[in-house]
Amino acid sequence: NQWQFWNTQPVPKMDDPFPETSGPIDVIKKPEDIQKDPYNLPAGFEWCNLNLKNQDDLDQLYTLLVENYVEDDDNMFRFDYSREFLRWALSPPGQYEDWLAGVRVTKTKKLVGFISGIPVHMILQKKEEVIKMTEINFLCVNKKLRSKRLAPVLIKEITRRVNIKNMWQAVYTAGVLIPKPISIAQYFHRSLNPKKLIEINFSSLGKNQTMARVQKLYKLPEETTIKGLRPFNKKDAPTVAPMLNKYLEQFDLYHKFSVEDVKHYFAPVDNVIYSYVVESEDKKITDFFSFYCLPSTIINHPKHNQLRAAYSYYHFSTATPLKDLIYNALILAKKYDFDVFNALNLMENTQFLDELLFSPGDGNLHYYLYNWRLSEQFKPSQLGMVLV
Numbered sequence: 446n447q448w449q450f451w452n453t454q455p456v457p458k459m460d461d462p463f464p465e466t467s468g469p470i471d472v473i474k475k476p477e478d479i480q481k482d483p484y485n486l487p488a489g490f491e492w493c494n495l496n497l498k499n500q501d502d503l504d505q506l507y508t509l510l511v512e513n514y515v516e517d518d519d520n521m522f523r524f525d526y527s528r529e530f531l532r533w534a535l536s537p538p539g540q541y542e543d544w545l546a547g548v549r550v551t552k553t554k555k556l557v558g559f560i561s562g563i564p565v566h567m568i569l570q571k572k573e574e575v576i577k578m579t580e581i582n583f584l585c586v587n588k589k590l591r592s593k594r595l596a597p598v599l600i601k602e603i604t605r606r607v608n609i610k611n612m613w614q615a616v617y618t619a620g621v622l623i624p625k626p627i628s629i630a631q632y633f634h635r636s637l638n639p640k641k642l643i644e645i646n647f648s649s650l651g652k653n654q655t656m657a658r659v660q661k662l663y664k665l666p667e668e669t670t671i672k673g674l675r676p677f678n679k680k681d682a683p684t685v686a687p688m689l690n691k692y693l694e695q696f697d698l699y700h701k702f703s704v705e706d707v708k709h710y711f712a713p714v715d716n717v718i719y720s721y722v723v724e725s726e727d728k729k730i731t732d733f734f735s736f737y738c739l740p741s742t743i744i745n746h747p748k749h750n751q752l753r754a755a756y757s758y759y760h761f762s763t764a765t766p767l768k769d770l771i772y773n774a775l776i777l778a779k780k781y782d783f784d785v786f787n788a789l790n791l792m793e794n795t796q797f798l799d800e801l802l803f804s805p806g807d808g809n810l811h812y813y814l815y816n817w818r819l820s821e822q823f824k825p826s827q828l829g830m831v832l833v
Protein backbone atom coordinates (compact mmCIF):
# COMPACT_ATOMS: atom_id res chain seq x y z
CA ASN A 446 0.00 0.00 0.00
CA GLN A 447 1.13 3.60 -0.37
CA TRP A 448 2.12 3.85 3.31
CA GLN A 449 5.14 1.76 2.21
CA PHE A 450 6.34 4.99 0.58
CA TRP A 451 5.41 7.22 3.57
CA ASN A 452 7.33 4.91 5.93
CA THR A 453 10.47 5.96 4.01
CA GLN A 454 9.73 9.69 4.53
CA PRO A 455 10.50 12.06 7.47
CA VAL A 456 6.91 12.10 8.75
CA PRO A 457 5.65 10.69 12.06
CA LYS A 458 4.32 7.11 12.17
CA MET A 459 0.63 6.99 13.01
CA ASP A 460 1.24 5.71 16.54
CA ASP A 461 4.40 7.72 17.37
CA PRO A 462 4.33 9.46 20.79
CA PHE A 463 4.45 13.27 20.95
CA PRO A 464 7.84 14.79 21.97
CA GLU A 465 8.25 17.45 24.64
CA THR A 466 9.29 20.02 22.02
CA SER A 467 8.51 20.24 18.30
CA GLY A 468 11.31 19.91 15.75
CA PRO A 469 12.69 18.38 12.53
CA ILE A 470 12.49 14.60 12.02
CA ASP A 471 15.34 14.13 9.52
CA VAL A 472 19.03 14.56 10.32
CA ILE A 473 20.02 18.19 9.66
CA LYS A 474 21.43 18.45 6.11
CA LYS A 475 22.90 21.23 3.96
CA PRO A 476 22.02 22.09 0.33
CA GLU A 477 25.43 20.77 -0.77
CA ASP A 478 24.47 17.31 0.63
CA ILE A 479 21.53 17.17 -1.81
CA GLN A 480 21.90 15.36 -5.14
CA LYS A 481 22.24 17.83 -8.04
CA ASP A 482 20.44 15.83 -10.70
CA PRO A 483 16.71 15.06 -10.79
CA TYR A 484 15.31 11.72 -9.64
CA ASN A 485 15.00 9.06 -12.32
CA LEU A 486 11.67 8.72 -14.10
CA PRO A 487 10.45 5.50 -15.78
CA ALA A 488 11.66 5.13 -19.38
CA GLY A 489 9.76 7.37 -21.83
CA PHE A 490 9.08 10.22 -19.37
CA GLU A 491 10.98 13.47 -18.77
CA TRP A 492 10.95 16.37 -16.31
CA CYS A 493 9.91 19.91 -17.26
CA ASN A 494 9.43 23.20 -15.40
CA LEU A 495 6.08 24.80 -16.19
CA ASN A 496 6.06 28.53 -16.92
CA LEU A 497 2.49 29.72 -16.40
CA LYS A 498 3.19 32.94 -18.31
CA ASN A 499 3.40 30.63 -21.33
CA GLN A 500 -0.14 30.02 -22.60
CA ASP A 501 0.68 26.51 -23.85
CA ASP A 502 2.09 25.41 -20.46
CA LEU A 503 -0.95 26.94 -18.75
CA ASP A 504 -3.34 25.14 -21.13
CA GLN A 505 -1.56 21.82 -20.54
CA LEU A 506 -1.68 22.21 -16.75
CA TYR A 507 -5.35 23.18 -16.88
CA THR A 508 -6.16 20.12 -19.04
CA LEU A 509 -4.19 17.70 -16.85
CA LEU A 510 -6.03 18.89 -13.73
CA VAL A 511 -9.55 19.21 -15.16
CA GLU A 512 -9.34 15.61 -16.40
CA ASN A 513 -7.31 13.94 -13.62
CA TYR A 514 -7.32 15.92 -10.34
CA VAL A 515 -9.19 15.38 -7.06
CA GLU A 516 -12.74 14.02 -7.06
CA ASP A 517 -15.16 13.79 -4.14
CA ASP A 518 -15.54 10.44 -2.39
CA ASP A 519 -18.50 9.45 -4.60
CA ASN A 520 -16.76 10.48 -7.84
CA MET A 521 -19.64 12.83 -8.70
CA PHE A 522 -17.50 16.02 -8.82
CA ARG A 523 -13.94 16.87 -9.88
CA PHE A 524 -12.18 20.17 -9.15
CA ASP A 525 -12.03 22.47 -12.18
CA TYR A 526 -9.37 25.07 -11.34
CA SER A 527 -9.43 27.77 -14.04
CA ARG A 528 -6.33 28.93 -15.92
CA GLU A 529 -6.55 32.38 -14.29
CA PHE A 530 -6.85 30.71 -10.87
CA LEU A 531 -3.76 28.54 -11.46
CA ARG A 532 -1.70 31.55 -12.55
CA TRP A 533 -2.82 33.38 -9.38
CA ALA A 534 -2.25 30.46 -6.99
CA LEU A 535 1.15 29.46 -8.40
CA SER A 536 2.89 32.80 -8.99
CA PRO A 537 3.10 34.40 -5.53
CA PRO A 538 5.98 36.71 -4.51
CA GLY A 539 9.28 34.82 -4.23
CA GLN A 540 8.16 31.89 -6.40
CA TYR A 541 10.97 29.62 -7.82
CA GLU A 542 10.67 28.62 -11.47
CA ASP A 543 11.66 25.00 -10.80
CA TRP A 544 8.98 24.58 -8.11
CA LEU A 545 6.33 23.91 -10.79
CA ALA A 546 7.53 20.40 -11.65
CA GLY A 547 5.92 18.61 -14.59
CA VAL A 548 6.38 15.16 -16.13
CA ARG A 549 5.95 14.82 -19.89
CA VAL A 550 5.82 11.81 -22.23
CA THR A 551 9.16 12.22 -24.05
CA LYS A 552 7.70 11.25 -27.47
CA THR A 553 4.56 13.40 -27.44
CA LYS A 554 5.52 16.09 -24.86
CA LYS A 555 2.08 15.48 -23.29
CA LEU A 556 1.95 16.62 -19.65
CA VAL A 557 0.99 13.58 -17.53
CA GLY A 558 2.19 14.53 -14.06
CA PHE A 559 2.60 17.64 -11.91
CA ILE A 560 3.38 18.86 -8.40
CA SER A 561 3.77 22.47 -7.16
CA GLY A 562 5.53 24.24 -4.31
CA ILE A 563 5.23 27.88 -3.28
CA PRO A 564 7.33 29.62 -0.60
CA VAL A 565 5.64 30.38 2.75
CA HIS A 566 6.88 31.94 5.97
CA MET A 567 5.33 29.83 8.72
CA ILE A 568 4.82 30.58 12.40
CA LEU A 569 4.23 27.45 14.49
CA GLN A 570 2.95 27.32 18.08
CA LYS A 571 3.39 31.07 18.70
CA LYS A 572 7.18 30.79 18.34
CA GLU A 573 9.19 33.91 17.40
CA GLU A 574 11.21 32.48 14.55
CA VAL A 575 9.68 32.16 11.11
CA ILE A 576 10.21 28.80 9.41
CA LYS A 577 10.73 29.27 5.65
CA MET A 578 9.08 26.26 4.01
CA THR A 579 7.11 25.25 0.97
CA GLU A 580 3.38 24.79 0.55
CA ILE A 581 2.84 21.74 -1.66
CA ASN A 582 -0.25 21.43 -3.83
CA PHE A 583 -1.69 20.08 -7.10
CA LEU A 584 -0.02 16.66 -6.99
CA CYS A 585 -1.62 15.00 -10.01
CA VAL A 586 -0.90 11.97 -12.21
CA ASN A 587 -2.88 11.16 -15.37
CA LYS A 588 -5.52 8.52 -14.58
CA LYS A 589 -4.11 6.15 -17.19
CA LEU A 590 -0.67 6.17 -15.49
CA ARG A 591 -1.74 5.45 -11.91
CA SER A 592 0.22 2.62 -10.18
CA LYS A 593 3.32 3.45 -12.25
CA ARG A 594 4.58 4.83 -8.92
CA LEU A 595 4.99 8.34 -10.39
CA ALA A 596 3.61 10.16 -7.33
CA PRO A 597 6.47 9.10 -5.01
CA VAL A 598 8.99 10.31 -7.62
CA LEU A 599 7.16 13.67 -7.93
CA ILE A 600 7.22 14.02 -4.13
CA LYS A 601 10.94 13.12 -3.86
CA GLU A 602 11.84 15.46 -6.74
CA ILE A 603 9.98 18.51 -5.37
CA THR A 604 11.58 17.75 -1.97
CA ARG A 605 15.02 17.80 -3.65
CA ARG A 606 14.27 21.12 -5.36
CA VAL A 607 13.09 22.62 -2.05
CA ASN A 608 16.08 21.26 -0.07
CA ILE A 609 18.50 22.76 -2.60
CA LYS A 610 16.99 26.15 -1.63
CA ASN A 611 17.91 25.33 2.00
CA MET A 612 14.30 24.69 3.02
CA TRP A 613 13.51 21.46 4.90
CA GLN A 614 9.82 21.54 5.83
CA ALA A 615 6.54 21.53 3.88
CA VAL A 616 2.85 22.06 4.60
CA TYR A 617 0.16 20.29 2.56
CA THR A 618 -3.44 19.05 2.81
CA ALA A 619 -5.30 16.05 1.44
CA GLY A 620 -8.70 14.43 1.64
CA VAL A 621 -6.94 11.09 2.10
CA LEU A 622 -5.44 9.85 5.39
CA ILE A 623 -1.67 9.22 5.25
CA PRO A 624 0.96 9.42 8.04
CA LYS A 625 0.40 11.69 9.84
CA PRO A 626 -2.18 14.52 10.07
CA ILE A 627 -1.34 17.40 12.43
CA SER A 628 -5.07 18.19 12.41
CA ILE A 629 -8.23 17.03 10.66
CA ALA A 630 -10.62 19.78 9.54
CA GLN A 631 -14.23 19.15 8.57
CA TYR A 632 -15.79 20.89 5.61
CA PHE A 633 -19.19 22.60 5.54
CA HIS A 634 -21.42 23.87 2.76
CA ARG A 635 -23.93 26.75 2.70
CA SER A 636 -26.50 26.41 -0.11
CA LEU A 637 -26.92 29.48 -2.30
CA ASN A 638 -28.80 27.81 -5.18
CA PRO A 639 -30.59 24.92 -3.44
CA LYS A 640 -32.65 23.95 -6.50
CA LYS A 641 -29.51 23.26 -8.57
CA LEU A 642 -27.71 21.56 -5.66
CA ILE A 643 -30.66 19.16 -5.27
CA GLU A 644 -30.90 18.56 -9.04
CA ILE A 645 -27.20 17.58 -9.16
CA ASN A 646 -27.43 15.47 -5.98
CA PHE A 647 -24.96 17.67 -4.12
CA SER A 648 -27.75 18.14 -1.55
CA SER A 649 -31.00 16.26 -0.94
CA LEU A 650 -34.46 17.39 0.11
CA GLY A 651 -35.26 16.47 3.74
CA LYS A 652 -38.26 14.13 4.10
CA ASN A 653 -40.77 16.79 5.19
CA GLN A 654 -39.18 19.59 3.10
CA THR A 655 -40.51 21.07 -0.15
CA MET A 656 -38.36 22.83 -2.76
CA ALA A 657 -40.24 26.10 -2.08
CA ARG A 658 -39.54 25.79 1.65
CA VAL A 659 -35.83 25.14 1.07
CA GLN A 660 -35.51 28.06 -1.37
CA LYS A 661 -37.11 30.35 1.21
CA LEU A 662 -34.81 29.04 3.97
CA TYR A 663 -31.63 29.83 2.03
CA LYS A 664 -32.84 33.11 0.48
CA LEU A 665 -30.43 36.05 0.85
CA PRO A 666 -30.84 39.83 0.45
CA GLU A 667 -29.98 41.36 -2.93
CA GLU A 668 -27.61 43.86 -1.33
CA THR A 669 -24.97 43.71 1.42
CA THR A 670 -25.93 44.89 4.91
CA ILE A 671 -22.62 46.26 6.34
CA LYS A 672 -22.08 50.03 6.18
CA GLY A 673 -18.67 50.92 4.68
CA LEU A 674 -18.19 47.53 2.96
CA ARG A 675 -16.15 47.87 -0.26
CA PRO A 676 -13.84 45.76 -2.43
CA PHE A 677 -10.24 45.48 -1.25
CA ASN A 678 -7.64 47.06 -3.49
CA LYS A 679 -3.82 46.94 -3.57
CA LYS A 680 -3.57 50.36 -1.88
CA ASP A 681 -5.07 48.72 1.24
CA ALA A 682 -2.23 46.16 1.44
CA PRO A 683 0.08 48.15 3.80
CA THR A 684 -2.85 48.48 6.24
CA VAL A 685 -4.37 45.01 5.79
CA ALA A 686 -1.13 42.98 6.07
CA PRO A 687 -0.33 43.89 9.71
CA MET A 688 -4.00 43.58 10.71
CA LEU A 689 -4.27 40.11 9.12
CA ASN A 690 -1.01 38.93 10.73
CA LYS A 691 -2.24 40.29 14.08
CA TYR A 692 -5.47 38.29 13.71
CA LEU A 693 -3.57 35.12 12.75
CA GLU A 694 -1.26 35.33 15.79
CA GLN A 695 -3.93 33.59 17.88
CA PHE A 696 -3.48 30.37 15.88
CA ASP A 697 -0.75 27.70 16.19
CA LEU A 698 -0.07 27.36 12.46
CA TYR A 699 -0.20 30.20 9.97
CA HIS A 700 1.63 31.90 7.13
CA LYS A 701 2.94 35.39 7.93
CA PHE A 702 1.83 37.66 5.08
CA SER A 703 4.19 40.30 3.64
CA VAL A 704 2.66 43.43 2.12
CA GLU A 705 3.58 42.01 -1.31
CA ASP A 706 1.86 38.70 -0.39
CA VAL A 707 -1.33 40.63 0.53
CA LYS A 708 -1.21 42.57 -2.75
CA HIS A 709 -0.87 39.33 -4.70
CA TYR A 710 -3.25 37.04 -2.81
CA PHE A 711 -6.11 39.49 -2.23
CA ALA A 712 -6.20 41.85 -5.23
CA PRO A 713 -9.65 40.94 -6.63
CA VAL A 714 -9.65 38.87 -9.84
CA ASP A 715 -13.03 37.94 -11.37
CA ASN A 716 -13.78 34.23 -11.00
CA VAL A 717 -10.63 33.74 -8.92
CA ILE A 718 -10.45 35.79 -5.70
CA TYR A 719 -12.99 38.16 -4.07
CA SER A 720 -11.81 40.36 -1.19
CA TYR A 721 -13.63 43.05 0.82
CA VAL A 722 -12.82 45.49 3.60
CA VAL A 723 -15.08 47.37 6.02
CA GLU A 724 -14.10 51.03 6.23
CA SER A 725 -15.38 53.15 9.15
CA GLU A 726 -16.61 56.75 8.84
CA ASP A 727 -13.09 58.07 9.53
CA LYS A 728 -11.69 55.92 6.68
CA LYS A 729 -10.17 53.28 8.99
CA ILE A 730 -10.21 49.65 7.86
CA THR A 731 -11.77 47.59 10.66
CA ASP A 732 -12.59 44.23 9.04
CA PHE A 733 -11.73 42.05 6.05
CA PHE A 734 -12.97 38.90 4.36
CA SER A 735 -12.24 36.99 1.16
CA PHE A 736 -13.38 33.93 -0.72
CA TYR A 737 -11.98 32.10 -3.75
CA CYS A 738 -13.73 30.64 -6.79
CA LEU A 739 -13.18 26.93 -7.38
CA PRO A 740 -15.76 25.32 -9.66
CA SER A 741 -16.15 21.58 -10.01
CA THR A 742 -17.03 19.52 -13.04
CA ILE A 743 -20.26 17.60 -12.45
CA ILE A 744 -19.30 14.20 -13.83
CA ASN A 745 -21.84 12.77 -16.31
CA HIS A 746 -24.90 14.93 -15.53
CA PRO A 747 -27.47 15.43 -18.31
CA LYS A 748 -28.49 18.98 -17.38
CA HIS A 749 -25.61 20.65 -15.51
CA ASN A 750 -21.87 20.35 -16.17
CA GLN A 751 -20.37 22.75 -13.64
CA LEU A 752 -20.88 23.45 -9.93
CA ARG A 753 -19.86 27.03 -9.13
CA ALA A 754 -18.42 26.92 -5.60
CA ALA A 755 -16.99 29.75 -3.47
CA TYR A 756 -14.57 28.83 -0.69
CA SER A 757 -14.06 30.92 2.45
CA TYR A 758 -10.45 32.17 2.47
CA TYR A 759 -8.89 34.66 4.95
CA HIS A 760 -10.63 37.24 7.12
CA PHE A 761 -10.20 39.35 10.25
CA SER A 762 -12.66 41.25 12.38
CA THR A 763 -12.01 44.13 14.80
CA ALA A 764 -15.41 45.88 14.73
CA THR A 765 -17.96 43.77 12.81
CA PRO A 766 -18.87 40.31 14.20
CA LEU A 767 -17.38 37.51 12.05
CA LYS A 768 -20.83 36.06 11.37
CA ASP A 769 -21.95 39.40 9.87
CA LEU A 770 -18.84 39.49 7.67
CA ILE A 771 -19.45 35.97 6.36
CA TYR A 772 -23.20 36.67 6.01
CA ASN A 773 -22.19 39.45 3.62
CA ALA A 774 -19.76 37.09 1.87
CA LEU A 775 -22.77 34.80 1.26
CA ILE A 776 -24.80 37.72 -0.14
CA LEU A 777 -21.96 38.64 -2.52
CA ALA A 778 -21.32 35.02 -3.54
CA LYS A 779 -25.02 34.65 -4.42
CA LYS A 780 -24.87 37.94 -6.31
CA TYR A 781 -21.91 36.56 -8.33
CA ASP A 782 -23.96 33.49 -9.18
CA PHE A 783 -22.20 30.91 -6.99
CA ASP A 784 -24.23 27.79 -6.20
CA VAL A 785 -22.62 26.97 -2.84
CA PHE A 786 -20.26 28.57 -0.29
CA ASN A 787 -17.80 26.17 1.38
CA ALA A 788 -15.87 26.59 4.62
CA LEU A 789 -13.73 24.52 6.95
CA ASN A 790 -14.14 24.41 10.76
CA LEU A 791 -10.66 25.96 11.26
CA MET A 792 -9.79 29.41 12.68
CA GLU A 793 -12.92 30.78 14.44
CA ASN A 794 -15.26 29.50 11.74
CA THR A 795 -17.41 27.47 14.16
CA GLN A 796 -18.72 30.86 15.35
CA PHE A 797 -20.77 31.24 12.17
CA LEU A 798 -21.34 27.76 10.68
CA ASP A 799 -24.61 26.97 12.49
CA GLU A 800 -26.17 30.43 12.50
CA LEU A 801 -25.48 30.96 8.76
CA LEU A 802 -27.05 27.57 7.88
CA PHE A 803 -23.90 25.66 6.84
CA SER A 804 -24.32 21.87 6.69
CA PRO A 805 -21.47 19.44 7.32
CA GLY A 806 -19.89 17.91 4.23
CA ASP A 807 -19.21 14.19 3.92
CA GLY A 808 -15.45 14.36 4.24
CA ASN A 809 -12.44 15.78 6.00
CA LEU A 810 -9.46 17.81 4.98
CA HIS A 811 -6.28 16.53 6.64
CA TYR A 812 -3.44 19.02 7.35
CA TYR A 813 0.16 17.74 7.18
CA LEU A 814 3.69 18.94 7.92
CA TYR A 815 6.71 17.29 6.26
CA ASN A 816 9.89 16.78 8.34
CA TRP A 817 8.43 18.40 11.47
CA ARG A 818 7.30 16.50 14.56
CA LEU A 819 4.84 18.56 16.63
CA SER A 820 4.60 18.27 20.41
CA GLU A 821 0.79 18.07 20.20
CA GLN A 822 -2.14 17.28 17.89
CA PHE A 823 -3.88 20.50 16.76
CA LYS A 824 -7.62 21.01 17.02
CA PRO A 825 -8.96 22.58 13.78
CA SER A 826 -9.53 25.82 15.73
CA GLN A 827 -5.74 26.06 16.17
CA LEU A 828 -5.24 26.15 12.37
CA GLY A 829 -4.83 29.60 10.79
CA MET A 830 -3.93 28.57 7.26
CA VAL A 831 -6.28 28.05 4.30
CA LEU A 832 -4.95 26.28 1.21
CA VAL A 833 -6.52 26.53 -2.25
Ligand SMILES: COc1cccc(CC(=N)NC(=O)c2cccnc2OC2CCNCC2)c1
Pocket residue numbers: 515516517518522523524618620632633739741752754756787788789808810832833
Ligand atom coordinates in the same frame (compact mmCIF):
# COMPACT_ATOMS: atom_id res chain seq x y z
C1 LIG B 1 -17.69 19.68 -4.81
O1 LIG B 1 -16.65 19.22 -5.66
C2 LIG B 1 -15.62 18.52 -5.10
C3 LIG B 1 -14.59 18.15 -5.96
C4 LIG B 1 -13.53 17.42 -5.45
C5 LIG B 1 -13.45 17.08 -4.09
C6 LIG B 1 -14.47 17.49 -3.24
C7 LIG B 1 -14.43 17.13 -1.77
C8 LIG B 1 -13.22 17.80 -1.16
N1 LIG B 1 -12.14 17.14 -1.09
N2 LIG B 1 -13.37 19.09 -0.70
C9 LIG B 1 -12.32 19.74 -0.10
O2 LIG B 1 -11.20 19.28 -0.02
C10 LIG B 1 -12.63 21.07 0.50
C11 LIG B 1 -13.84 21.31 1.14
C12 LIG B 1 -14.06 22.57 1.73
C13 LIG B 1 -13.05 23.56 1.67
N3 LIG B 1 -11.87 23.31 1.02
C14 LIG B 1 -11.67 22.10 0.44
O3 LIG B 1 -10.48 21.86 -0.20
C15 LIG B 1 -9.80 23.01 -0.71
C16 LIG B 1 -8.50 23.13 0.07
C17 LIG B 1 -7.56 21.99 -0.28
N4 LIG B 1 -7.35 21.86 -1.72
C18 LIG B 1 -8.63 21.65 -2.44
C19 LIG B 1 -9.59 22.81 -2.20
C20 LIG B 1 -15.57 18.21 -3.73
